[in-house]
Amino acid sequence: MAFVELDNVSLRYGEQDGTLALDGASLRIERGEFAAVVGPSGCGKSSLMKLVTGLHPPSEGAVRVADSEVTGPLKCVGMAFQNPSLLPWRDTLANTMLPLEIVEPHRTQLRGKREEYKAKASKLLATVGLAGFESKQPWMLSGGMQQRASLCRALIHSPDLLMLDEPFGALDAFTREELWGVLQDLWIERKFTCVLVTHDLREAAYLADVIFVMSARPGRVVAAHRVDMPRPRRLDTTYQQKFVDLVHTIRDEIAQVRAEGQRATMKIAKVA
Amino acid sequence: MKLRRESRANLERAMPWFVIIGLIGVWQVVVTGFGIKPFILPAPSAVYEAFMEHRGPIMHNALFTLTNTLIGFGIGIVVGLALGMMIGSSRLAYKGLYPLLIGINSVPKAAVVPILVVWLGIGQPPAIATAFLLCFFPIAVNVATGLSTVEPELQDVLRSLGASKLDILRKVGLPRSLPYFFASLKVAITLAFVGAVISETLASDDGIGYMMLQASSQFRVPLMFAGLFVIAAMGIATYIVFALLEGRMTGWATRGQQAPMTGGG
Numbered sequence: 409m410a411f412v413e414l415d416n417v418s419l420r421y422g423e424q425d426g427t428l429a430l431d432g433a434s435l436r437i438e439r440g441e442f443a444a445v446v447g448p449s450g451c452g453k454s455s456l457m458k459l460v461t462g463l464h465p466p467s468e469g470a471v472r473v474a475d476s477e478v479t480g481p482l483k484c485v486g487m488a489f490q491n492p493s494l495l496p497w498r499d500t501l502a503n504t505m506l507p508l509e510i511v512e513p514h515r516t517q518l519r520g521k522r523e524e525y526k527a528k529a530s531k532l533l534a535t536v537g538l539a540g541f542e543s544k545q546p547w548m549l550s551g552g553m554q555q556r557a558s559l560c561r562a563l564i565h566s567p568d569l570l571m572l573d574e575p576f577g578a579l580d581a582f583t584r585e586e587l588w589g590v591l592q593d594l595w596i597e598r599k600f601t602c603v604l605v606t607h608d609l610r611e612a613a614y615l616a617d618v619i620f621v622m623s624a625r626p627g628r629v630v631a632a633h634r635v636d637m638p639r640p641r642r643l644d645t646t647y648q649q650k651f652v653d654l655v656h657t658i659r660d661e662i663a664q665v666r667a668e669g670q671r672a673t674m675k676i677a678k679v680a
Numbered sequence: 681m682k683l684r685r686e687s688r689a690n691l692e693r694a695m696p697w698f699v700i701i702g703l704i705g706v707w708q709v710v711v712t713g714f715g716i717k718p719f720i721l722p723a724p725s726a727v728y729e730a731f732m733e734h735r736g737p738i739m740h741n742a743l744f745t746l747t748n749t750l751i752g753f754g755i756g757i758v759v760g761l762a763l764g765m766m767i768g769s770s771r772l773a774y775k776g777l778y779p780l781l782i783g784i785n786s787v788p789k790a791a792v793v794p795i796l797v798v799w800l801g802i803g804q805p806p807a808i809a810t811a812f813l814l815c816f817f818p819i820a821v822n823v824a825t826g827l828s829t830v831e832p833e834l835q836d837v838l839r840s841l842g843a844s845k846l847d848i849l850r851k852v853g854l855p856r857s858l859p860y861f862f863a864s865l866k867v868a869i870t871l872a873f874v875g876a877v878i879s880e881t882l883a884s885d886d887g888i889g890y891m892m893l894q895a896s897s898q899f900r901v902p903l904m905f906a907g908l909f910v911i912a913a914m915g916i917a918t919y920i921v922f923a924l925l926e927g928r929m930t931g932w933a934t935r936g937q938q939a940p941m942t943g944g945g
Binding site: 458461462463481482483484485487488489491493495496497506507509510511512545561562565571 | 831833834836837838839840841842843847851852855858930932933
């Protein structure tokens with residue numbers, strides 16, 4: 409059984425006349441797999457995140473995670489967004505430890521084993537290169553460092569599922585490529601199931617085991633690509649012919665679904 | 681360079697005093713220079729004399745006003761916080777309560793005092809009630825605003841960890857709205873003074889407001905001004921207390937420009 413499974417899922421915001429964000433999307437992600445979702449802008453990638461985590465119920469179809477149907481917000485999921493959204497009144501360490509104050513069993517154990525948990529959080533911060541920044545306030549960190557802290561916050565409670573919504577979208581190219589490496593190392597070490605929503609095709613190909621390509625709105629999954637490059641991948645990997653070919657193939661697919669989407673919109677405009 | 685920055689900080693600290701002392705000096709010069717009669721505008725020196733002469737009763741009345749103000753303000757904080765949390769965290773409560781609150785806040789409180797007198801008698805009870813009525817609204821509105829500024833992404837992060845509504849309120853909502861809350865306290869405490877004095881002027885035989893009315897009926901203008909000064913001083917003093925408290929509790933929201941920025945990726 410797949411760990412995350414979407415079976416012919418549609419999502420409409422609002423009532424009958426609301427926007428149709430997803431229309432019959434299906435995908436399967438195995439346990440411990442790193443999946444990327446790419447597509448033209450506005451294809452419902454973020455809606456997919458809300459569906460999988462149970463923050464929004466599907467209008468049609470079924471969403472299953474860990475063999476059970478998703479009916480409400482999942483517990484124990486890690487999430488990170490383009491905006492690091494750290495809490496400005498907490499230092500970096502306390503920000504990282506936020507999930508521990510909510511997720512059981514850590515929540516009840518936190519009071520007794522605070523030092524132990526602090527050490528654990530410091531260690532995690534060190535693995536992303538934030539050693540020594542524990543007591544800094546978020547606004548004292550650069551954008552890339554805030555995003556590292558946000559990743560740590562998403563992983564501190566060792567979630568089975570990590571959801572990333574364009575986490576590196578607002579960063580400069582050098583920092584972004586550096587953080588790909590950081591994320592890959594974390595994944596190789598911990599083997600959580602990861603869903604990465606991105607518009608950066610190189611990012612998707614660098615990080616993912618499987619890439620799902622979505623159509624223009626309303627979104628469907630139109631293709632799935634296995635990335636069978638050896639791990640750990642390095643930046644050199646991204647210049648190999650195989651990698652470049654894969655990125656080109658996906659780019660062509662997206663160009664095609666974008667064109668179809670635009671034709672469809674124009675047709676609607678003509679009829680109207 | 682460092683020395684200059686220090687003297688600049690000292691100047692900033694001394695500025696309020698310069699302004700107040702300068703204003704009083706100009707006032708003194710104008711009144712004596714133009715020979716303005718004391719029953720129209722008394723000179724600061726005359727006001728000071730009146731204050732020293734009657735300082736016993738003035739302090740007694742001031743304490744009465746201060747007590748009413750602080751009790752009304754305390755109730756205002758409790759009610760304002762509760763209302764603000766309701767409005768800020770529930771859309772239904774917002775839709776239902778907001779028009780009513782606007783309505784209540786639009787009524788001139790001086791017009792409500794006679795009703796309060798019928799219900800509560802004269803003296804302390806209507807003064808406390810008026811102080812409360814004037815000060816709960818800004819607190820409620822600010823707390824509600826603070827709660828509604830919580831980023832949706834952060835709510836998603838917490839909800840997907842299994843956080844309850846109460847968890848989100850405690851961990852994010854309330855800390856996020858603390859700066860708004862303290863900002864509103866500084867406005868609310870001065871409004872509470874206004875409320876207490878209005879009520880004392882209309883229906884009391886104690887307090888600064890009552891004293892001012894008495895002094896007015898006897899044309900003792902310097903005493904009236906002494907009363908005004910005492911109210912202003914109490915207002916500033918309580919304001920400073922809450923400004924200090926705000927600085928301690930919500931320093932993260934008003935971080936200075938001098939904070940070091942650490943670079944790097």
